[in-house]
Amino acid sequence: MGFEEGAEHMSGGAVAYHLRENKAIERNLFIEVLARVARVANVSDYTYVGFGGPFLEDFQALHSTLRISKMISIESDKNVCTRQAFNKPAAFIQIKNVTSGEFLRSHEFVDGNIVWLDYTAPKDLYVQLSEFRSLVGKLGRFDVAKITLNANPSALGGQSKGVALHEERRHELAKRLGDHCKFELNDDDVLPKNYPTTLLKAVRSCLGDLAARASGEYFQPLSAFIYKDSGHQMLTVTGVILNAKDDQDKADFLGKSRIDHWPFRNLHWSSPIEISVPALSAKERLALDNALPITDEVDAGDYLADQLGYCPSDQENIPTTKSLLANYAKFYRAYPLFSRVVL
Known part of the structure; x- marks a missing residue:
C-alpha cells in the first residue's frame, strides 16, 4: 500500500x-x-x-x-x-x-x-x-x-x-x-x-x-x-x-x-x-521567483528573506525558515502551485 x-x-x-x-x-x-x-x-x-x-x-x-x-x-x-x-x-x-x-x-x-x-x-x-x-x-x-x-x-x-x-x-x-x-x-x-x-x-x-x-x-x-x-x-x-x-x-x-x-x-x-521547502502563498512565490536564480556566492536564505522584507515564519523559527528558503532556491523550478478551483 x-x-x-x-x-x-x-x-x-x-x-x-x-x-x-x-x-x-x-x-x-x-x-x-x-x-x-x-x-x-x-x-x-x-x-x-x-x-x-x-x-x-x-x-x-x-x-x-x-x-x-x-x-x-x-x-x-x-x-x-x-x-x-x-x-x-x-x-x-x-x-x-x-x-x-x-x-x-x-x-x-x-x-x-x-x-x-x-x-x-x-x-x-x-x-x-x-x-x-x-x-x-x-x-x-x-x-x-x-x-x-x-x-x-x-x-x-x-x-x-x-x-x-x-x-x-x-x-x-x-x-x-x-x-x-x-x-x-x-x-x-x-x-x-x-x-x-x-x-x-x-x-x-x-x-x-x-x-x-x-x-x-x-x-x-x-x-x-x-x-x-x-x-x-x-x-x-x-x-x-x-x-x-x-x-x-x-x-x-x-x-x-x-x-x-x-x-x-x-x-x-x-x-x-x-x-525541505517552506509553505508559501502564490504571491510570495512570485516575489521570490523574480529574484531567482542566484549565484552560489550569495547566502540564499538571507537574500530571499530580504526580497520579501520579512521571514515567512514565527520569530523563533527564522534560522530554520531561512534554511528552507535556501532550499527553495534549489528546487523552485519543481515547486508546485496549489490553488483553489471552483467547479
Missing part, C-alpha cells in the same frame, strides 16, 4: 494538502529523471507500474508530461480500487486489486518499464527490500525502478532513552534487515540525521550481487532524496538498469542522457539530498 492509500484513513478536512510541497517536488524531480532517460530510450512507449492511490495523481502527471499511455495501478484494498475506477483520468489505466508481492510473482515484464514501489509500512522493510530486489532482477536494459521507504527512526520503537535507545533501535533495524544487511551497523546509523543514508546503504546491499548474473545487468542509481510528507520522513531511490559486462554501456548512457550534468544526480550511492 502506498502513502496515498494510508492518507485515506484521515478525514478530508484533516489532510494538509498545502503542506505537501516536498512530495510534489520529489515527483517533479522524478519526471526530470525520466526525461533524461528519454534521451536514451523512448519512455513514451514504456509501461508504468505504481501504487496509484485513490486519485492516481502520479499516473496523470506521467501521462501529461511524458505521454506514457500503458499504465498499471497496484492496489490491495478493494474499496480503493473502486474509487480509482471512478477517479482514473484515462481509460487506458489498468487497475489491479493485488498486493505488490502478488503482482511481482505473476507479471511478465516485457519491452520498456518504469516501476515505482511506494512503500510506507516500516515494519515490512525486509519484504519491501526483497520485492525491490526481485523487481530489479526481472527488469531489462534501460528500464527504470524506484523505491520509497519510510525513513523515520522512531518507527524502530525502543523504550529506553539516550544511548540505550539508539542501541535498541540498531538491534531492531538489524532484525528487520536480516540478510539484506551486508554492512556493519552502529548506533549512529539510527539517528534521525543518519537513518535515511543507512536505508540507502540497505537498498544498495540488497541489490549488491545482481550484476554477477549471466545477464550482467545491474541497478545504476540516478537519484536519492529524503523529504517529509504529512509528518513522515521518506527516502526515495531511483535508478536505471544497465549492463555491467559492457564497459561502454554506462558511459554511453551518461553521455546521451547528460544526467551527470543534472544538479540533483546521485550516481555513486552518496547521501540522499533533502527536499
Whole structure:
C-alpha cells in the first residue's frame, strides 16, 4: 500500500494538502529523471507500474508530461480500487486489486518499464527490500525502478532513552534487515540525521550481487532524496538498469542522457539530498521567483528573506525558515502551485 492509500484513513478536512510541497517536488524531480532517460530510450512507449492511490495523481502527471499511455495501478484494498475506477483520468489505466508481492510473482515484464514501489509500512522493510530486489532482477536494459521507504527512526520503537535507545533501535533495524544487511551497523546509523543514508546503504546491499548474473545487468542509481510528507520522513531511490559486462554501456548512457550534468544526480550511492521547502502563498512565490536564480556566492536564505522584507515564519523559527528558503532556491523550478478551483 502506498502513502496515498494510508492518507485515506484521515478525514478530508484533516489532510494538509498545502503542506505537501516536498512530495510534489520529489515527483517533479522524478519526471526530470525520466526525461533524461528519454534521451536514451523512448519512455513514451514504456509501461508504468505504481501504487496509484485513490486519485492516481502520479499516473496523470506521467501521462501529461511524458505521454506514457500503458499504465498499471497496484492496489490491495478493494474499496480503493473502486474509487480509482471512478477517479482514473484515462481509460487506458489498468487497475489491479493485488498486493505488490502478488503482482511481482505473476507479471511478465516485457519491452520498456518504469516501476515505482511506494512503500510506507516500516515494519515490512525486509519484504519491501526483497520485492525491490526481485523487481530489479526481472527488469531489462534501460528500464527504470524506484523505491520509497519510510525513513523515520522512531518507527524502530525502543523504550529506553539516550544511548540505550539508539542501541535498541540498531538491534531492531538489524532484525528487520536480516540478510539484506551486508554492512556493519552502529548506533549512529539510527539517528534521525543518519537513518535515511543507512536505508540507502540497505537498498544498495540488497541489490549488491545482481550484476554477477549471466545477464550482467545491474541497478545504476540516478537519484536519492529524503523529504517529509504529512509528518513522515521518506527516502526515495531511483535508478536505471544497465549492463555491467559492457564497459561502454554506462558511459554511453551518461553521455546521451547528460544526467551527470543534472544538479540533483546521485550516481555513486552518496547521501540522499533533502527536499525541505517552506509553505508559501502564490504571491510570495512570485516575489521570490523574480529574484531567482542566484549565484552560489550569495547566502540564499538571507537574500530571499530580504526580497520579501520579512521571514515567512514565527520569530523563533527564522534560522530554520531561512534554511528552507535556501532550499527553495534549489528546487523552485519543481515547486508546485496549489490553488483553489471552483467547479
